[in-house]
Amino acid sequence: MAGPSQKKAESGLRFAVTTSLRPAPGLVESAKQLAAHFNVPFAERRDLSVKNLAGLYNADGLLVVSAKRISFIMGENEFFFHPGLAGLRIKEINNGKTDQMISAMSLKEGYSILDCTMGLGTDAIVASYVTGDAGRVTALESSPVICELVKRGLHSYADEDSQITDAMRRVKVINAKYKDYLASLKPGSCDIIYFDPMFRSPRRRSPGINAARMLADHDPVDRETVDLALNAAARRVVLKERRDSAEFERLGFKKIVGGKYSPVAYGVLERLGVPQ
Ligand SMILES: C[S@@+](CC[C@H](N)C(=O)[O-])C[C@H]1O[C@@H](n2cnc3c(N)ncnc32)[C@H](O)[C@@H]1O
Known part of the structure; x- marks a missing residue:
């Protein structure tokens, strides 16, 4: 022992x-x-x-x-995989509603996306559903425990909607720090690169959120990482943050999009000259 x-x-x-x-x-x-x-x-x-x-x-x-x-x-805190709001978001997309993340990415069927901050994988599942069979979603997670639990969940959880189950299975999960991984990529090697880092100040406290927070990597994104991402992205780099976050300015995101009344927003950096 x-x-x-x-x-x-x-x-x-x-x-x-x-x-x-x-x-x-x-x-x-x-x-x-x-x-x-x-x-x-x-x-x-x-x-x-x-x-x-x-x-x-x-x-x-x-x-x-x-x-x-x-x-x-x-x-009191417990962390385990569940698809969170992925199912609801996918239903809304199918009903013609705008998903702010998908819209900020301008994500289309067949695109490749690198989700640098997988967490529970909710965003990766939605992105995988939208990009479909012809697309490619790679999700990075630096916390070994979150990575392993979510990887196993994505590969075994059976949703009642088989298309959502298929979307989960397509996500390729890698235990890595995004900066190291981005530095290894060739220029333009994936269409969209996405960051959803831990908020600098948490929005709310609940056992679920606390459970993720205790395992998660809290390091802020740095400018060098954004430059690496811009080099590796063929179309755009997207950062999710609180609407009022100073992170957008610090990291050079000038175009901020998202729902008018939503507490979160998306910063977008486009590759110049690429039709979006
Ligand atoms: C806010 S959560 C992401 C939530 C996710 N978008 C979802 O839909 O479930 C941020 C995650 O990024 C991970 N993370 C933070 N820094 C990282 C890094 N340098 N490399 C890879 N993952 C990182 C954290 O451990 C955490 O699990």
Whole structure:
């Protein structure tokens, strides 16, 4: 069993992997494999509460593998994959309503998009639906836990609408920091490059949002990253932020679009001379 010297595996977080209470043998094996993947201890559940088990392993949180899903639990907060508002947004697009992100990207069927900040993958799912079979969505996530849980979710979650399920399956997920990844790309290698970084000040607090915040990478986007993105994008670079955010100006986004009454807005940098 790991003691106080247990290595901090996720941005300073100490965690172990366990199962739900009285797990089927297959779940124990999956949990052991996940522990090996993260190079953290496997903690046998033994009828203990999550809190007591975390205490025994001197862990800040636990990854809990159950038949239904894999959750990261820390105190009152739980993070697990779900498609969020993706289904509703897709329904609205099908009903002819404007999706502000899709409109800011000027996204069309067949386009390739690099989502630099995957998070729960909601935006990536909507983008994948719009770009369709002929398109390509690559999603980057620097947090190893968020990345793995969302990757597994996108590859296994079955939506009642098979087209949404297909859109999830098409998203290619990569555990990487966007700056490193962008530096490796050839000029013009994808149509749209998108950033939705953690807001400098959170909009609201709820267990779901707190759960994501505890695992997420909070580093701000820098100017060099925007330059790298502009070089790698064939059409445009889009940044989502709070409507009143000073980030747009700091990062050189002059064109700001989005719903008039929405608290969030999208900054757009276009490649000059490219028909949009
Ligand atoms: C606000 S969330 C994105 C939400 C996402 N658009 C969605 O629809 O679910 C930002 C995510 O970007 C990730 N992130 C932050 N900095 C990153 C970086 N340098 N490289 C890759 N991912 C990063 C965070 O860990 C977090 O999961």
